[in-house]
Amino acid sequence: MQKILISIDKLSTYVGQLFAWLIVALTFMITWEVFSRYVLDNPHAWAFDVMSMMYGSLFMMAGAYTLSKNGHVRGDVLYGFFPPRLQAGLDLALYLLFFIPGVVALAWAGYNYAAESWAINEHSNITANGPPVYPFKTIIPIAGAFLLLQGLVEIVRCIVCLQQGEWPKRGEDVEEVDVEKLKEMVNVKDADIAKLDAFVVTPKENSK
Numbered sequence: 445m446q447k448i449l450i451s452i453d454k455l456s457t458y459v460g461q462l463f464a465w466l467i468v469a470l471t472f473m474i475t476w477e478v479f480s481r482y483v484l485d486n487p488h489a490w491a492f493d494v495m496s497m498m499y500g501s502l503f504m505m506a507g508a509y510t511l512s513k514n515g516h517v518r519g520d521v522l523y524g525f526f527p528p529r530l531q532a533g534l535d536l537a538l539y540l541l542f543f544i545p546g547v548v549a550l551a552w553a554g555y556n557y558a559a560e561s562w563a564i565n566e567h568s569n570i571t572a573n574g575p576p577v578y579p580f581k582t583i584i585p586i587a588g589a590f591l592l593l594q595g596l597v598e599i600v601r602c603i604v605c606l607q608q609g610e611w612p613k614r615g616e617d618v619e620e621v622d623v624e625k626l627k628e629m630v631n632v633k634d635a636d637i638a639k640l641d642a643f644v645v646t647p648k649e650n651s652k
Contacts, residue, residue: 445600446612452597453512453614459590460509466502470495489571497580504587508594514614532605539599547592554584 473495481487510516523531560566561578568574605611 445604449597449600449612450614452593456508456512456590456594460506460512463502463505466498470498470502473498490568490573490575493568493570493575497575497577501580501583504583505590507587508590511591511594511598512614528605528610532602532611536599536602536606539595539602543595544592544599547588547595551585551588551592554581554588558582558585 473491477488477491477495523534526534558578558581561581566577566581568577601612
């Protein structure tokens with residue numbers, strides 16, 4: 445079971461990292477558009493629409509990735525103090541009552557939006573020759589499907605935690621800076637930091 449959960453975590457991670465490259469594409473595109481608009485005096489009316497769709501695709505396709513890393517925002521002022529089983533029980537109830545119905549509705553509505561968009565060959569109407577919209581709308585049901593799959597994994601994790609009393613492991617990826625791991629990597633000990641602090645503080649006291 446754990447191998448299956450980690451495998452789906454890896455899938456969500458791969459998809460999230462793949463779409464993260466849109467940040468690089470957006471950076472170059474925005475830079476070129478600013479240069480073209482203000483230096484070459486040649487703005488492109490379709491550029492803003494394309495940028496919005498690229499960012500929207502990135503945002504939607506990062507949902508499953510963020511969920512796999514337990515990175516979505518939560519009001520954990522009290523949650524963090526709860527024992528694992530209570531946390532799992534609350535998460536399970538919220539997944540079943542709100543998450544699953546909401547994501548199923550997202551995927552279903554997104555499928556209908558995408559199908560209609562493809563049927564009419566929809567283009568942006570902000571400009572005369574607006575970019576096609578149907579590829580962007582296709583992202584909606586795809587993102588919903590990935591998010592639903594990862595949500596089912598999280599439900600299984602909640603059940604496992606209720607049974608075992610601790611959360612099962614997740615797939616590893618780049619995280620925020622872990623001070624303890626950073627100390628191990630650079631071979632720095634707390635005693636070394638204390639000596640450095642004393643060295644910095646002493647000259648200040650002597651100057652007084």
